Structures are given as structure tokens and as C-alpha cells.
Amino acid sequence: MSERNETLDQLLRHMAWANAALFKQLASLPDAALGHTAPGSEWSVGAIAHHLVTAAENYAQRLHGEPRAPKREVPTDVAGISELRAALATADAKLRKAAGLGGEEILRWTSFNGEAMAFPRWVLVNQSVHHATEHRAQIAGALAANGIRSVDLDAIDVWSLHDEHVTAEE
Numbered sequence: 001m002s003e004r005n006e007t008l009d010q011l012l013r014h015m016a017w018a019n020a021a022l023f024k025q026l027a028s029l030p031d032a033a034l035g036h037t038a039p040g041s042e043w044s045v046g047a048i049a050h051h052l053v054t055a056a057e058n059y060a061q062r063l064h065g066e067p068r069a070p071k072r073e074v075p076t077d078v079a080g081i082s083e084l085r086a087a088l089a090t091a092d093a094k095l096r097k098a099a100g101l102g103g104e105e106i107l108r109w110t111s112f113n114g115e116a117m118a119f120p121r122w123v124l125v126n127q128s129v130h131h132a133t134e135h136r137a138q139i140a141g142a143l144a145a146n147g148i149r150s151v152d153l154d155a156i157d158v159w160s161l162h163d164e165h166v167t168a169e170e
Helices: 006-027 031-035 045-065 080-099 119-144 158-169
Strands: 104-108 116-120
Touching: 006 045, 006 080, 006 119, 006 158, 031 045, 031 080, 045 080, 045 104, 045 119, 080 119, 104 119, 116 119
Parallel strands: none
Antiparallel strands: 104 116
């Protein structure tokens, strides 16, 4: 294992913090909100949340050479969101642990479609962060399109994490 990269760890720390905040907010919504979609999209809030979590698990497992997580159902209620929230916390912790592994190592796996894949570890770490950010925004957009504005992306941006961290130190 190589030396911990503090900058990379902070990037992954923000992702985990923002993911946790989003799923906490999702758990407070009525079950019907999980079925909401954005105009022109067939992906519901529940389906996007499910995809965000299963992808995070798969990125984390690939980074550590572990097998894929078992399949789970798309959530239709708060209990399903709570299950996803716990799985995401585990995946995000594994992703942060990957910050200490060699970024240039080529990882190999077979995609869901049976295609042989090979990428340096840094590509998966990078993708995990951008993937989560994209889907947090899609969830917020789908909810907003249906009149639910409780997911405030500005409240879970990197500036907010920094401010929370500075405040906690004072």
C-alpha cells in the first residue's frame, strides 16, 4: 500500500459526506417521491438512488479485487432507502481506503455485458466521484421537477463541507 494522498482522501471524504446527506434527505421524503422522474427521463428517484449505490459498491469492489455485491431491488419506500444508505456508507468507506492504493495499477474485470475491461485504478476512483455527483444532481432535479425542493445541492457542496469542518475545529 502506498502513502495516503490527503487531497484524494478529502475528495472522497466529500463524496461520502454528500452521499450520506442526500440519502438522509431521501429517507425523510414520502414513499411516493421515490417514483418521481424528471421530464424526458424514465429513471425514477428510487432507480437513480439504486444505481448510484450499486455502482459505488462495484467501483469499490473492483478497486479492492472483490466480487460484485449481490443484486438488490430498486427501493419503493423509506426502508429500501435505509438499506441503500447503509450499503453506500460501506462502499464509500472502501473507496476512501482505495486512496492509499497505487493509482497506476491496471485493474481487470468483466462488465455486466461480458466485455473484458482494463483501466488504471485512478480511472475508477475518478469515475466513482463524478458518477456520484452526476446522480445526486439527477435526483435533486427529478424531485424539483415534481415540486420537492428539499434536496439543496449547495448545502452538500465542497464549500459546505469545508465550512462544517472549520466550524467543528473552532
